[in-house]
Amino acid sequence: MRSFRAGYYIREGLSSIFTHGFMSFASVFIVVACLIIMGSFSLLAVNVNKIIGDFEDENVILAYIHESYSVEDARALAGAIDAVPNVRSARFVTREEAFNSFLSGVEDKSRFEDIDATVLRHRFTVYVDDIAFIERTQEDLLNIPGVARVTANLLIARALVTTRNIVSGVSTVIVAVLLIISLFIMMNTVKLATFERRDEIAIMKVVGATNSFIRWPFIFEGFILGLFGSLVAFITQWGLYTAVTDALLSGGATGGGLIQAISFSQVALSLCVVFAVIGIGVGIIGSSFAIRKYLKV
Amino acid sequence: MNVVTNMVHLRDVFKTYANNTKALKGISFTLEPGEFAFLVGPSGSGKSTIIKLLIGEVAPTDGDISVAGFDVANIKPRRLPQLRRRVGVIFQDFRLIEKKTVYENVAFAMRAVGASNQQIRQRVPYVLDLVGLDMKTKAFPSELSGGEQQRVAIARALVNNPQLIIADEPTGNLDPARSLEILTLLQKINELQTTVLVVTHEKSLVDRLSRRVIAIDGGRIISDGAGGYYNYEEF
Numbered sequence: 024m025r026s027f028r029a030g031y032y033i034r035e036g037l038s039s040i041f042t043h044g045f046m047s048f049a050s051v052f053i054v055v056a057c058l059i060i061m062g063s064f065s066l067l068a069v070n071v072n073k074i075i076g077d078f079e080d081e082n083v084i085l086a087y088i089h090e091s092y093s094v095e096d097a098r099a100l101a102g103a104i105d106a107v108p109n110v111r112s113a114r115f116v117t118r119e120e121a122f123n124s125f126l127s128g129v130e131d132k133s134r135f136e137d138i139d140a141t142v143l144r145h146r147f148t149v150y151v152d153d154i155a156f157i158e159r160t161q162e163d164l165l166n167i168p169g170v171a172r173v174t175a176n177l178l179i180a181r182a183l184v185t186t187r188n189i190v191s192g193v194s195t196v197i198v199a200v201l202l203i204i205s206l207f208i209m210m211n212t213v214k215l216a217t218f219e220r221r222d223e224i225a226i227m228k229v230v231g232a233t234n235s236f237i238r239w240p241f242i243f244e245g246f247i248l249g250l251f252g253s254l255v256a257f258i259t260q261w262g263l264y265t266a267v268t269d270a271l272l273s274g275g276a277t278g279g280g281l282i283q284a285i286s287f288s289q290v291a292l293s294l295c296v297v298f299a300v301i302g303i304g305v306g307i308i309g310s311s312f313a314i315r316k317y318l319k320v
Numbered sequence: 321m322n323v324v325t326n327m328v329h330l331r332d333v334f335k336t337y338a339n340n341t342k343a344l345k346g347i348s349f350t351l352e353p354g355e356f357a358f359l360v361g362p363s364g365s366g367k368s369t370i371i372k373l374l375i376g377e378v379a380p381t382d383g384d385i386s387v388a389g390f391d392v393a394n395i396k397p398r399r400l401p402q403l404r405r406r407v408g409v410i411f412q413d414f415r416l417i418e419k420k421t422v423y424e425n426v427a428f429a430m431r432a433v434g435a436s437n438q439q440i441r442q443r444v445p446y447v448l449d450l451v452g453l454d455m456k457t458k459a460f461p462s463e464l465s466g467g468e469q470q471r472v473a474i475a476r477a478l479v480n481n482p483q484l485i486i487a488d489e490p491t492g493n494l495d496p497a498r499s500l501e502i503l504t505l506l507q508k509i510n511e512l513q514t515t516v517l518v519v520t521h522e523k524s525l526v527d528r529l530s531r532r533v534i535a536i537d538g539g540r541i542i543s544d545g546a547g548g549y550y551n552y553e554e555f
Contacts, residue, residue: 042419231405232432
């Protein structure tokens, strides 16, 4: 591509955005609207998954150590417990700590004056990577010599796993459907913008322009409109998300801080990349597809 | 450089469209370099099909076609731009880009074929002067009369120095005075050794110019008179 040609393509692409102002506005508006709808639902799904993940983190396994083990011997099992697959971390709790913790939750402590910590066992509080494999992890822990008993709330674990799977499946399907609908709408808007210029393309063909000469300004225009649309969508999404999460926090809809929304900065980079790829992709592919049939003359 | 013996050569050309319409039934004629000819015929006689064939917009069903040294009947799609750069086409409805000025409409045809800015700056004013529009370079098509718009279209067809100009009903939307101006301009271009083929219904103009007239009807040539008469009243 000779440099003056590249310059011409860029100039033509840019000037065409302004000379076909209404269609450019319509294309950008549709790109922004579709990306925001899709982005909002994705952020909702990410937050629901995060909330479920938080609940999963609360669901721990307790591995009780044999009564005959001293504190040192029991603590020495940490390495074996950490080595079990799916164990993210394990915290050792002595029987005294466990007893004090128990007492701290009891109102009438006088009822337990006659007993001491020896009735309890040393234990490990085990956090897992994936709650879906909690049963298997429970079995592995039980196989470690010195571990006398392992408890886990399997009912809650199964419920959480089922909920997570349903939310993930449903949100994936909805985001995919929204993506396809958005792509369809965006591509058609770009096509409509190109349809308005079919005569211009026909004239170019008649005077002997090559297909690439005709195509490049359209592709550049699609690129710019897609990039601009995704940028506007990203900034708008940022503002909307921050406003909604702030409103929920101030309105007490987060269960007194029990539920934490993901901050926008955590997803900003991913969202920016996804928006840019979709916006620019739709702009370029939409333009290329739209002019293809007019080039067959 | 191609040595072109015949600028246009059609031999036994047939064209049948997909809907089984037989548009051309064995057309043969030749245009020599520098020749000026009219192509006349009633609606549906096959005139538009001949133009489409000459610029490679459609392919013949059978027969040979050569234009400016190109074997148009067998031309590959990637070579079509080269053919079209040798052929300037002028349409009845002008086909100007409304959002470009007169200068830009003409310069655009040069850019399309890869001309540099310097070449454009040199050539466009010359061509606009040739068609008498040197004072209206910054006007938009909507600000021009029909005759002026057609002159812009002629300038655009001419700017890449084509060997052949095909004018498809160039005076169809113009009054008699403007029509004569346009035909006079086409004659002037022809005097510069550019071959010109004019498709028209304007009997008075054809008679007045006393040039070769190829008359077709029903997809066949019914007369090819190199005398400048137009003896088919029914057209």
